[in-house]
Amino acid sequence: MKTFARFALPALLSLSTLAVAQEEPKGPPPALVEIDDVITEMVSERIWVPGTVMSRTDSNIASEVGGRIEWMADVGDLVKKGQVLAKLDDELLQLQLDQNAADIAKWESRVDLLERKQGRVSKMAKLNNSSRDELDEIISELEIARQEVQQAKLNKRQTEYRLAQTQVKAPFDAMVVERIQTPGEYTSTGSDLLRVVDTENVEASIRAPLSASPFIARGQEVIVKDRYSEKTESVRTIVPVGNSNSRMMEIRVALKPGDFPIGSAVRVALPHSDSHEATTVMRDALVLRQSGTFVFIIDDENKAHQVPVRTGIGMGERVEVIGDVRSDDNVVVRGAERLRAGQTVRFQETTEIARN
Structure with missing residues (x-):
């Protein structure tokens, strides 16, 4: 009887260990991901065209009378409309x-x-x-x-x-950006004295192909960007007149003061096709493989499902996808590269992911 008990205890421990091992979940552990919404929006093809930031009023100020210049505003001075820019003898x-x-x-x-x-x-x-x-x-x-x-x-x-x-006054609120003549010189009637620029009314002058004119309208919002920033602005006016050589027209896009320096180069995204309703996801949601392109959709049980898609028109950080994707789905935008179909996921705030 004692001998049986001595051998029974190890046997029971082995059976218990085996049972626990059988109850442990199989497969990889939950993956840490970040998700984003699938949305339905109006999209259209876009072309990026170059432009130049300019003031709507950039003037060389001349004198209506001749005389010796006694005083002149300095470069960088901000002047109000009617304020004296220069005084003549x-x-x-x-x-x-x-x-x-x-x-x-x-x-x-x-x-x-x-x-x-x-x-x-x-x-x-x-x-x-x-x-x-x-x-x-x-x-x-x-x-x-x-x-x-x-x-x-x-x-x-x-x-x-x-x-x-003899007191040359500012015709509008402006900044003095250049002295064409200096105090002590003699100026004649009509000679330029100063260059002044209105720094509050700024816009981008863009040369765009005439083929884009059917898809652009006044007040339409477009994306304007340079190397450092990107802004959404509206079209102020369109001049749908080109020439036989360039086939280009001019578009003016209103800008907010201070967003882009006057004289700097920018790029503007203009529509180049009719808009249509499309399902879009963040570009980071796309997983590119030799077998094709797909996204991971997360279901109510926090499991990832691999869905093949075809891409359509890109709109900034978002891109049109064609496939079994609905506007109420959630797609993985971070961590999709290591996911497997059917794998359970867990979520973490964006700031925490960035910190880790």
């Missing part, structure tokens, strides 16, 4: 203004004299003490004197206008 115009005032006084005095003379001659003519011709001559001289007064006043207004133009 106005001494000669001040002297001319004094001359105009003297001319007005002279002719007004002449008018006053002739009016009094006309009154006396008119009384004498009624008494037949003077001829009618003498009265007509005085009336004519009086009319000429009155016209000279008007001419003198007009000359004074012209001088005042030219005097005001």
Whole structure:
């Protein structure tokens, strides 16, 4: 009896170990993945075209009068509309203004004299003490004197206008980006003094093929990007006119101030086909193999199912897929390379995955 008990205990332990081993789950352990939604959206073919960022108002400011430059705004100065950009020497115009005032006084005095003379001659003519011709001559001289007064006043207004133009003012809110002349130099009428640029009203000028014109409309949103950033902006205007050589048209896309430097190069994604409804996934969801392309869909039991797909139109980070994929599915976007069909998965927040 004792001998049986001695051998029975190891036998029981072996049976227990075997039972536990049979209850352990088979297959690989749950994989750590990140998932994303499958969505249905409108897509269309796109072409990337180059463009240049520019201000809607980029002007060379000239003077309407000549003179020596006494002062000028510096490069980099921000000026408001009506603020002085440059001042010219106005001494000669001040002297001319004094001359105009003297001319007005002279002719007004002449008018006053002739009016009094006309009154006396008119009384004498009624008494037949003077001829009618003498009265007509005085009336004519009086009319000429009155016209000279008007001419003198007009000359004074012209001088005042030219005097005001010795202070060259900003036509709009802008930044001074270039001094074409410098203080101390003499400028003539119409000569450029400064270059100013409106840094608040910015847009991209794009040359696009005329074949894209049927698919582009004003206000349509497009993607604009450079090496460092990517923005969604709207088309401001379209000029669907090309030439026989380039077959290109111009498109202007409104930009937000500060998003892209003025003068920099950008690329713009323009639609190049009619839009249609499509099922899209993140590009990272695609698993490329020699046998084809597929995605992993996660079911309600957190198991991965491999679904073959064909790709269609790409839209930025998303791409159209054609296959047994629905808009309410979840697809794996990280960790799909190591997954196996039917493998259980577990989820972790994106920030935690990035940290690990």
